[in-house]
Amino acid sequence: MAERTEENSHQVIMIGAGPAALSAAIYTTREDIDTLLLEKAIPGGLAAVTDQVDNYPGFPDGVAGLELANNLQQQAERFGAAIEPTEVTALHDEGEWKRIETITGDYYAKVVLIATGSAYKKLGVAGEEEYYARGVHYCATCDGAFYRDKRIAVVGGGNSAVQEAMFLTRFSSHLDLIVRSKLRASEILQKELQKFVDEGKITVHLGVTTDEIVGQEGKVTMVKGTDTETGNEVTIDTDGVFVFIGLSPNNQFAGDQFQTDEVGLIKSDANLMTNVPGIFVAGDIRSGATMQIASAVGEGATAALKIREYLEGHPIDVQAEV
Amino acid sequence: MVKNITIFTTKTCAYCPMVKKFLSAKGLSYDEVNLDDEPHRQQEALALSGALTVPVTVVTKQDDTQEVVVGYNLAKLAPAIA
Numbered sequence: 001m002a003e004r005t006e007e008n009s010h011q012v013i014m015i016g017a018g019p020a021a022l023s024a025a026i027y028t029t030r031e032d033i034d035t036l037l038l039e040k041a042i043p044g045g046l047a048a049v050t051d052q053v054d055n056y057p058g059f060p061d062g063v064a065g066l067e068l069a070n071n072l073q074q075q076a077e078r079f080g081a082a083i084e085p086t087e088v089t090a091l092h093d094e095g096e097w098k099r100i101e102t103i104t105g106d107y108y109a110k111v112v113l114i115a116t117g118s119a120y121k122k123l124g125v126a127g128e129e130e131y132y133a134r135g136v137h138y139c140a141t142c143d144g145a146f147y148r149d150k151r152i153a154v155v156g157g158g159n160s161a162v163q164e165a166m167f168l169t170r171f172s173s174h175l176d177l178i179v180r181s182k183l184r185a186s187e188i189l190q191k192e193l194q195k196f197v198d199e200g201k202i203t204v205h206l207g208v209t210t211d212e213i214v215g216q217e218g219k220v221t222m223v224k225g226t227d228t229e230t231g232n233e234v235t236i237d238t239d240g241v242f243v244f245i246g247l248s249p250n251n252q253f254a255g256d257q258f259q260t261d262e263v264g265l266i267k268s269d270a271n272l273m274t275n276v277p278g279i280f281v282a283g284d285i286r287s288g289a290t291m292q293i294a295s296a297v298g299e300g301a302t303a304a305l306k307i308r309e310y311l312e313g314h315p316i317d318v319q320a321e322v
Numbered sequence: 323m324v325k326n327i328t329i330f331t332t333k334t335c336a337y338c339p340m341v342k343k344f345l346s347a348k349g350l351s352y353d354e355v356n357l358d359d360e361p362h363r364q365q366e367a368l369a370l371s372g373a374l375t376v377p378v379t380v381v382t383k384q385d386d387t388q389e390v391v392v393g394y395n396l397a398k399l400a401p402a403i404a
Contacts, residue, residue: 041394042340049336066336085344085396103397133373133392141334145357146364146374240374 002106004097010036012307013100013109015088015253018045019293020283021115022072022081023300024307029079031308036109037076038102040087044069045117046247046284047293049139050160051167055186056293066141068293088116088253093276101253110278111307114254114266115300117284118247118291123155127213127220128243135220136213137242140164147171147240153223155210156244157183162193164244169201176236177204178225180245208234213241249285261287271306272299280307323384324403327352330367330378334358337394338377344396345379350403352379 002008012028014021017039028035042048050065059068073083090101091112100107120138122128128136137143144152144167152172154165157179165177175196183190183206196202205225212224223241225234249264259267259275265287272280282299284291289299327345329352331338345352357364357376371378371392379391381402389402 040396042336044336051334069336085340087396104400133375135374137375139375141336142332143375144334145332145361145376146368148361 001099004099004108008106009097009108010034011109011311012036012111012113013038013098013107014113014115015091015100016045016115016117016250016283016285017043017073017083018115018117018283018296019047019069019072020117020296020300020303021113022076023297024113024115024282024304025076025081025300026072026079027301027304028307029076029081031304032080033308033311035081036107037081037083038086038088038100038107039083040085042069043073043083046120049141051141051163053293054188055159090253090255091257091279093257093279098278111310112279113303113307114274114279114281114285115283115296115303116250116253117296118249120160120244121246121248123210123213123243123245125210125212127215131213131215131220131241134218135215135240137240138244140167140242143240143242144168144171149173150239151176151237152240152242153178153236153238154242154244155223156246157181157185157206158244158246159185159189161185161244162189164242165202166192166196168242169196172201174200175202176223176238177202178208178210178223178236179204179206180209181228182206205234205236210241247284247291251285265289271309272303273306273310278310280310324350325382325384325386327382327403328355328380329353330355330357330363330371330376330380332356332358332376335376340394341377341379341399344394344399345403348403 011034014037017037048069054062086102086104092099097108098112153176162185207228208225214222223236266281267287282303283296381389391398
């Protein structure tokens with residue numbers, strides 16, 4: 001354990017550097033609050049690896065996820081936010097100072113904002129682990145290029161699945177979209193999807209579960225599923241499977257000190273503070289979050305203002321229910 | 323000691339610039355193989371990493387041993403270049 005020093009101590013440390021934390025950092029640094037963000041992956045989070053974002057206000061033609069992430073990062077850095085590439089392994093409430101353990105050493109902060117977001121959920125079916133990164137993928141912009149002129153299957157029916165499926169058609173010879181129940185993507189995305197269906201680039205399989213990912217000689221060859229209406233087995237030949245079936249919270253570092261909901265999202269009060277005084281939470285990791293970039297940005301701004309009140313010693317509504 | 327570093331990337335990969343930025347911040351130079359421009363080298367990347375993904379960072383040491391880091395994985399990348 002490293003002792004607290006001036007160098008490793010900050011007024012505010014944000015765990016994560018996605019839209020929620022970057023927005024919060026814009027606000028705290030503009031208030032001259034010393035702010036450090038600890039990011040294990042990429043500033044911008046899942047937004048940065050999303051091909052196109054069409055529902056973030058202010059961009060009438062949409063914006064590339066990476067461009068939006070870069071803009072948020074540059075805006076936060078312009079006011080003095082520092083982003084340290086490291087992975088947080090544990091968080092300790094030691095009273096006035098919180099100690100944050102990382103793979104590169106300990107940091108201390110008076111206030112911590114947890115904004116670690118979520119990762120794409122796994123299917124939990126046979127073959128998924130076996131073919132991980134060798135036929136089963138969770139990032140279209142990262143891995144799509146390996147499937148030029150090959151068949152791709154995308155699992156999921158929400159916005160991410162449809163958006164990434166359409167992106168992947170720039171590589172695939174044909175794409176199968178496997179949807180367990182019905183499409184939940186926005187109407188406008190469904191209309192766009194229909195164009196790809198009409199052009200013969202995508203086949204949508206509604207009401208089909210994904211039960212197994214099958215391969216031969218180290219390569220994925222097929223998805224096995226079940227038609228939920230008839231109960232019949234469905235087989236879809238493919239060279240690779242991309243999974244976008246929802247999100248799973250990045251809470252591995254948090255231990256059991258926080259009140260969470262049934263899926264592991266961290267609960268907050270109306271001030272976005274957790275049950276641990278001085279530790280706030282915002283964005284996709286917060287219980288009740290709507291998993292949208294726009295709302296994460298709003299929560300980040302709110303958290304920053306509440307953090308400022310907390311640091312100034314102004315009484316925030318500590319009676320608000322957790 | 324690091325002898326040379328090669329990174330396999332694509333144009334759409336968001337994590338690839340992160341690896342390059344991380345290495346540059348450490349004062350390390352690298353060769354880049356963009357698989358969009360050189361798709362014939364995909365098999366090479368696959369053989370080295372065992373994975374159909376980028377970034378793949380190949381760190382060759384002075385004794386010609388190699389460490390291969392798949393993805394933007396700081397827990398593996400930092401010790402590989404130490």
